[in-house]
Amino acid sequence: MSEKFSRRDFLKLSAMLPMVKVVPALEPVLEAGTDKKNTLVIVFDAWSAYHLPVYGYPRTTTPYLSSMLDNAIVYHNHISAANFTTPGTASLLTGTYSWTHRAFNHDAPAQSVSGHNIFHAFGSQYHRVGYSHNPLAAHIIHRFMDDLETYIPTQDLYLTKLWTDNLFPNDSDIAVLSNFITFEQQNNWNSLFLSEIYKLIIFRKREAAAAAYKDEFPNGPPFITRNNYYVLETGIDWLIDNLQNLPQPFVAYFHFLPPHQPYKPPVQFDGRFEDDGREFPQKPFHVLAGSDQDEKTLQRRQQYDEYIPYVDEEFHRLFTSLGDSPLAENTRLVLTSDHGEMFERGLIGHTTPLLFEPVVRVPLMIFDPGHKGRVDVTSRTSSLDLLPTLLHLNNEPVPEWVEGQVLPPFNDQPVDEERQIYSVQAKDTPKFAPIETASISLYQGPYKLTYYFGYDKLAGEELFELYHMEDDPEELDNLYTSLPEIAASMTETLQAKLAEVNEPYR
Ligand SMILES: [Zn+2]
Numbered sequence: 001m002s003e004k005f006s007r008r009d010f011l012k013l014s015a016m017l018p019m020v021k022v023v024p025a026l027e028p029v030l031e032a033g034t035d036k037k038n039t040l041v042i043v044f045d046a047w048s049a050y051h052l053p054v055y056g057y058p059r060t061t062t063p064y065l066s067s068m069l070d071n072a073i074v075y076h077n078h079i080s081a082a083n084f085t086t087p088g089t090a091s092l093l094t095g096t097y098s099w100t101h102r103a104f105n106h107d108a109p110a111q112s113v114s115g116h117n118i119f120h121a122f123g124s125q126y127h128r129v130g131y132s133h134n135p136l137a138a139h140i141i142h143r144f145m146d147d148l149e150t151y152i153p154t155q156d157l158y159l160t161k162l163w164t165d166n167l168f169p170n171d172s173d174i175a176v177l178s179n180f181i182t183f184e185q186q187n188n189w190n191s192l193f194l195s196e197i198y199k200l201i202i203f204r205k206r207e208a209a210a211a212a213y214k215d216e217f218p219n220g221p222p223f224i225t226r227n228n229y230y231v232l233e234t235g236i237d238w239l240i241d242n243l244q245n246l247p248q249p250f251v252a253y254f255h256f257l258p259p260h261q262p263y264k265p266p267v268q269f270d271g272r273f274e275d276d277g278r279e280f281p282q283k284p285f286h287v288l289a290g291s292d293q294d295e296k297t298l299q300r301r302q303q304y305d306e307y308i309p310y311v312d313e314e315f316h317r318l319f320t321s322l323g324d325s326p327l328a329e330n331t332r333l334v335l336t337s338d339h340g341e342m343f344e345r346g347l348i349g350h351t352t353p354l355l356f357e358p359v360v361r362v363p364l365m366i367f368d369p370g371h372k373g374r375v376d377v378t379s380r381t382s383s384l385d386l387l388p389t390l391l392h393l394n395n396e397p398v399p400e401w402v403e404g405q406v407l408p409p410f411n412d413q414p415v416d417e418e419r420q421i422y423s424v425q426a427k428d429t430p431k432f433a434p435i436e437t438a439s440i441s442l443y444q445g446p447y448k449l450t451y452y453f454g455y456d457k458l459a460g461e462e463l464f465e466l467y468h469m470e471d472d473p474e475e476l477d478n479l480y481t482s483l484p485e486i487a488a489s490m491t492e493t494l495q496a497k498l499a500e501v502n503e504p505y506r
Contacts, residue, residue, distance in 0.1 A: 036125075036249040037369070038331040039390050040239075042318070043092070043253070044311050045085065045134055045260040046350055048340030049078065049361040053309055059273055064316035066363075071372050073409070075364035077380040079443065080339045083425050084361045085136040088338035088383070089255065093118050093140060093401040095387035097424060098132040100502035104429040106136060108143035116401050118387045119147035119251060123396070127247040130390050131238075132255035133157065133230060137338065141253065150246070157238055158230045159221065160208040180270035200336050214266065221263040224257055232258050232314045239319045248330070249394075255338070258311050261349055272309065274300050285346035288353045288439075288457055292346055301343035319367075329369055332393060334386065337362040353425055355441045355450050356475055360423045366407075368393070377408050381441055382421045420444050420493065428454070434502035442494040446470045449480075449490040464491065 049055045052062055053078060054069065081091035082098055090103035091425035094116050101109035101116070109116075117126040131152040138154045145151055155161050209229050213221040221229040235256050243252070265272075280301070285291065292300075315335065322328060340359040341350050350359050364381070366389075384404030391398050392406045408415050426438035437454030452463040466480040466487050480487045 035263060035330070036394050037333070038249050038327065039122075039205055039251045039394070040243070040322075040331055041253045041334045041336070041386070041390075042315065043089070043255040044315075044335075045137070045255065045257050046338055046339060046341045047259055047308070047337035049076075049341070049363050049364060050340065050357045050358040051305060052363055055363070058063055058278060059276070059305050061305050062312040063309070067392075068316065068319055069365070070372055071367065071374065073368065073371065073375045073377065075366075075381050075407070076376060076378045078336070078362055078364040079380060079421055079423055080337070080360050080362045080383045080384070081423055083352065083423065083439075084340050084357055085134055085338050087424065087426075089132075089134075089137040089140050089325065092336070092338060092383045092386060093144070093253070095121075095384045095404045097384065097422060097501075099424065099427060099435060100401075100403065102431050103140065104426045104431070106139075106433060106434075108140045110431060111143075113401070114149070116399070117144045117147060118253070118390070119144050120394070121387065121391055121399055121402075122251045122394075124149075125249075127250040129246065129250060129252040129255070131157065131235070133235065133257040134224060134255060134260070137255045140397075141255075152238075155228065157235045158228045159213075159234070160205050160228060161476050217264055218267050218270050219264050222258060222262065224260065230257065235489045236318050238312045239318055243322070243331075244325055251390075256311075258314075259304055259307040259341070261304075261341075263300070263303035263307040266310050269306045269309045272306050274309060279469065280344070281476075283344045283474070283476065286354060287463070288452060288455060288492065289346035290348070292348045293369075297343050297346075297348055300348045304341060304343070309364075317405055329367065332390070333367040334390070335363060335365045335367075336383070336386065338383075353439045353452060353455060355423050355425060355439050357469075357473070360441070375409055379408055379415045379417065380419070380421055381407055418445050422497070432504040432505055434505045435498065440494060440498065442497075443469075444490060444493070447486060447490060448475075449487070449494060451491070451494055466490070 049061070051057050053060055053066055054062070054074060080088050082088040086103050086106055087098040090101045090109050091097060094101045095118070096113075096116065098104050100112055103109045119130070122128060127149045129150040129152070130144070130146060130148050132138040132141055132154060135154055141148070141151065168390060189384070211218055213229070213231065221231055223229045228290040235254065241256065246252070261503060280298070319333070322331060322333065339350055340362055342348070342352065342354065342356060342358045344358065346355070346357065347354060352359065362383070363385070382404055384402070385407045386404070387408055388398040388402045388404050392410060398406070405411060421443040423441040424438065426435045428437040429435045439450060441448055441450045441453045446468050448467050448469050450465045452458065464480045464487065465478045466483060467475045467477065468479060
């Protein structure tokens with residue numbers, strides 16, 4: 001029997017969320033702790049909030065997580081400041097928008113603001129650790145190397161260490177990144193950089209590693225660059241084996257790739273949602289999207305949904321292990337993502353000018369040893385807010401360069417429901433030039449305005465979309481012309497902001 005999943009069902013599901021407790025403006029504030037706790041931030045790359053049952057998704061993608069939230073602070077409306085890894089991670093780690101940190105495309109934040117990061121803000125009284133599976137995020141962490149006590153090279157938690165370490169012993173991650181950008185993204189293996197012999201060695205090592213995992217991963221083990229594979233177990237094992245031995249207090253940032261594409265569900269989840277009859281809201285193709293047809297989109301969505309339980313299972317293993325260790329008493333655990341993923345409007349993935357909710361709304365959950373009971377925060381929050389919140393919770397000063405705010409329920413100021421929050425995609429912008437081709441969303445109150453400009457496909461036109469996020473969470477009814485006053489006011493706010501951030505580069 002076909003089970004149609006409509007927008008109405010989505011709203012109904014959202015309304016039925018158990019124990020949802022809206023945090024009103026005058027709710028008593030949760031006090032920051034008095035001692036210096038450890039902070040562990042876990043990022044799972046490209047993990048859209050749309051695909052979690054705790055936020056109303058109908059597929060059971062995270063059965064473990066759903067049972068682990070009794071003492072969690074769960075953020076239901078958390079917006080990443082960008083829609084792909086580099087600016088998304090940079091905003092998370094710096095508490096600033098991309099027009100400030102300038103990591104618009106694949107480069108790291110500007111040198112001039114390299115001290116503006118979470119590790120520097122915590123300071124050297126903490127043992128600071130950074131790791132990323134994803135070479136783009138690793139490049140950003142690498143930029144903050146002066147503020148880290150322990151930096152773990154990307155390949156250390158892959159299945160095999162390959163050629164880059166031998167060629168560039170001191171800068172293997174830069175080599176991995178160059179490899180990733182130059183060869184992988186352009187699908188070009190014919191570069192002079194790699195001789196035929198090197199290619200052969202790489203492929204042999206990689207295929208030997210894959211063969212060892214063929215029973216566990218029927219579609220092959222996960223990878224991001226073509227020259228290596230990884231399994232999430234390696235990274236989780238590292239944390240279980242090593243966290244307890246780190247000097248305390250520590251601040252650790254671990255950025256893992258799943259459920260980033262290619263989606264490679266382990267055997268126990270592969271096919272789990274096949275023929276479950278789920279249908280999803282039909283949305284029109286967007287002028288700035290691709291042209292992936294519905295059948296392919298549904299199939300890829302299913303594979304993504306079958307890959308998420310792998311994240312769930314491994315995070316549960318880490319959570320349980322930490323809970324049974326002495327770290328349970330003094331370690332604050334944060335679970336989030338750098339951006340989302342989309343399966344609609346002709347687009348699969350997150351390489352896009354679009355800023356619809358599936359690609360920018362991400363999970364955020366905070367597990368704080370000093371806090372008992374579940375709190376559900378439904379106010380809109382930004383990925384910029386995590387940095388000041390984590391500092392505040394350890395009674396560390398929040399630097400003036402931070403553009404985010406301390407999150408509810410930890411903020412002693414009332415929640416400002418009219419707060420302006422942005423999400424930005426400006427990949428075509430040179431590092432020190434004005435933003436002239438971009439997508440910018442402004443959220444304020446119940447509304448979200450997205451401004452698309454400068455793209456060739458728009459042929460000199462600008463595109464504005466205005467959605468009422470409570471009445472129309474699927475963003476199907478563009479109100480830009482039917483609500484002219486709100487449209488004009490938000491457009492003025494957004495364009496004034498754009499002029500302000502462009503001014504130093506004119
Ligand atoms: Zn990413």
